[in-house]
Amino acid sequence: xxxxxxxxxxxxxxxxxxxxxxxxxxxxxxxxxxxxxxxxxxxxxxxxxxxxxxxxxxxxxxxxxxxxxxxxxxxxxxxxxxxxxxxxxxxxxxxxxxxxxxxxxxxxxxxxxxxxxxxxxxxxxxxxxxxxxxxxxxxxxxxxxxxxxxxxxxxxxxxxxxxxxxxxxxxxxxxxxxxxxxxxxxxxxxxxxxxxxxxxxxxxxxxxxxxxxxx
Numbered sequence: 001x002x003x004x005x006x007x008x009x010x011x012x013x014x015x016x017x018x019x020x021x022x023x024x025x026x027x028x029x030x031x032x033x034x035x036x037x038x039x040x041x042x043x044x045x046x047x048x049x050x051x052x053x054x055x056x057x058x059x060x061x062x063x064x065x066x067x068x069x070x071x072x073x074x075x076x077x078x079x080x081x082x083x084x085x086x087x088x089x090x091x092x093x094x095x096x097x098x099x100x101x102x103x104x105x106x107x108x109x110x111x112x113x114x115x116x117x118x119x120x121x122x123x124x125x126x127x128x129x130x131x132x133x134x135x136x137x138x139x140x141x142x143x144x145x146x147x148x149x150x151x152x153x154x155x156x157x158x159x160x161x162x163x164x165x166x167x168x169x170x171x172x173x174x175x176x177x178x179x180x181x182x183x184x185x186x187x188x189x190x191x192x193x194x195x196x197x198x199x200x201x202x203x204x205x206x207x208x209x210x211x212x213x214x215x
Contacts, residue, residue: 042184043115043211051092051208052124055168059210061124064191065112067207068093069101075112080104088126088166088205100205102130103137109193110142111207116189118180122171123191125207128163132200135160139169140192141177152192153177160200174209 048060066075069083070093081104087097103109129135139156155172178187195202 042117042119043186046209046211048211051206052168054090054092057124057168057171059122059171059212061208061210063093064114064123064207064209067111067125068097069099069205070097073101077110078107079109080107081109084203086203088128090126090166090168092126092206092208097206100126100203103193103195103202103204105132105135105195105199105201106197107195109204111191113188113190114209115186116143116175116178116180116209117186118175118183119212120175120209121173121212122210123174123208124171124210125169126166126205127158127169128166128203129160130201130203132160135199135202136196137202137204138192138194138196139172140194141174142190142192143178143187145179158202160202163202166203166205171210 046062048062050058051061051063052059066073073083078101081101083099084102085098086100087093088100091097101109127137137158137160138154139158140152140154142150142152144150155174155177156170158169174189178189180187191207193202193204
């Protein structure tokens with residue numbers, strides 16, 4: 001008889017039961033850990049190219065879905081914009097590209113939804129003014145918070161006087177503008193192109209995202 005009143009036989013049975021329970025729970029704990037790991041894998045990898053190398057930017061960029069406007073505008077909300085003949089003059093996509101997007105002053109263009117993680121620091125595009133003596137193109141990011149609230153943040157403003165001909169925009173901040181702090185965190189994001197209502201018309205082409213991979 002043990003000091004606490006239990007027999008050796010009872011103690012052995014209790015130890016066997018505890019060992020069996022531990023063996024049963026271990027695989028479940030491992031499965032739970034694997035599930036948590038796969039839920040934070042981040043955005044899928046995308047093909048990249050040095051789209052802006054001739055402008056001194058050697059970052060490897062990925063084309064935003066439909067961002068060349070060569071195959072239509074599936075997934076885009078055009079808000080009065082239309083695909084027109086005439087490509088940006090650097091032909092960073094292919095030499096065969098022949099289209100771009102005309103954005104009237106009162107249009108509001110919204111891109112398809114795309115995945116952004118901390119590994120996506122910037123994005124760029126090409127732009128030029130089409131008409132008007134003054135005009136501003138606001139470049140914004142749109143995303144939804146966990147509570148469902150839709151947010152829009154202006155990340156850049158293009159002055160029409162600087163875009164009399166086709167020109168690449170600066171690299172606009174992407175992940176740093178969003179509530180993303182750790183590897184694996186992602187948000188579904190859209191780019192919004194919003195000209196001043198009483199300014200002139202714009203033309204845009206070749207929207208590229210930088211996934212922080214260097215060639």
